[in-house]
Structure formats: C-alpha cells, structure tokens
Amino acid sequence: MGMLKEFKEFAMKGNLIDMAVAFVMGGAFGSVSKSFIDGVVMPPISMLTGGDMGSMKLVLKKGVDAVIGADGVETTAAVTEVAIKYGDFISATINFIIVAFVMFFGYKRN
Numbered sequence: 001m002g003m004l005k006e007f008k009e010f011a012m013k014g015n016l017i018d019m020a021v022a023f024v025m026g027g028a029f030g031s032v033s034k035s036f037i038d039g040v041v042m043p044p045i046s047m048l049t050g051g052d053m054g055s056m057k058l059v060l061k062k063g064v065d066a067v068i069g070a071d072g073v074e075t076t077a078a079v080t081e082v083a084i085k086y087g088d089f090i091s092a093t094i095n096f097i098i099v100a101f102v103m104f105f106g107y108k109r110n
Contacts, residue, residue, distance in 0.1 A: 008066065026103065029102065030095075030099055033095055033102075034095050041094065053090060054087050057083040058086060059081060059082070060082045060083060061079075063081030064078060064079040065075075065078055
C-alpha cells in the first residue's frame with residue numbers, strides 16, 4: 001500500500017496536472033494549426049509553386065500497374081511507386097514552426 005500512496009501523491013502534484021492539461025491543449029492546438037496550414041496557408045503557397053504541396057514529390061522509382069493476360073491471369077505483378085514526399089514535409093515543418101511559436105509566446109507570458 002505504501003507504493004500506491006506514493007504514486008497517488010506523485011500523480012496529484014500540481015505540476016503533473018498542469019503538464020497533462022498542457023499536453024491536451026497542445027494536441028488540440030496542433031489540430032487547429034494543421035487545419036489552418038492545410039486550408040489557409042498552403043493553397044496560396046501551392047499557387048506560387050505551381051501545384052498542390054501535398055502532391056510534390058521526387059519519384060525515385062515509378063509505379064507500374066499489374067498486367068493481366070488475355071486468359072485473365074496476372075502476368076506481371078504491380079510495382080508500387082517509391083517517392084520522397086517533400087511537400088508533406090514542408091507543410092509539417094510550417095505547422096511545427098507555428099505551434100512552437102505560439103507555445104513560446106505562452107511560455108514567455110508566464
């Protein structure tokens with residue numbers, strides 16, 4: 001019972017509860033920020049770069065569809081595309097910078 005009591009005291013400390021609230025708020029703000037980035041920030045950037053940021057990628061190996069013979073048997077198996085999706089990475093990086101900036105302001109205010 002001593003260990004359970006120590007755990008309860010640890011779990012009910014103010015700092016731990018504050019940290020849990022911060023994680024929940026950070027997660028919620030992260031989803032709001034992602035929605036803002038995907039819906040408001042990225043469309044103008046995509047227009048400037050000439051395409052959808054989510055579809056920007058460097059194809060290392062092209063994908064090939066399966067080939068089906070006249071008898072209905074697959075003669076050549078499908079090959080999936082191998083690509084570096086740098087557009088998604090840029091979007092995630094912008095999202096991270098915005099979340100980090102807001103968290104920095106929240107930290108500096110306290």
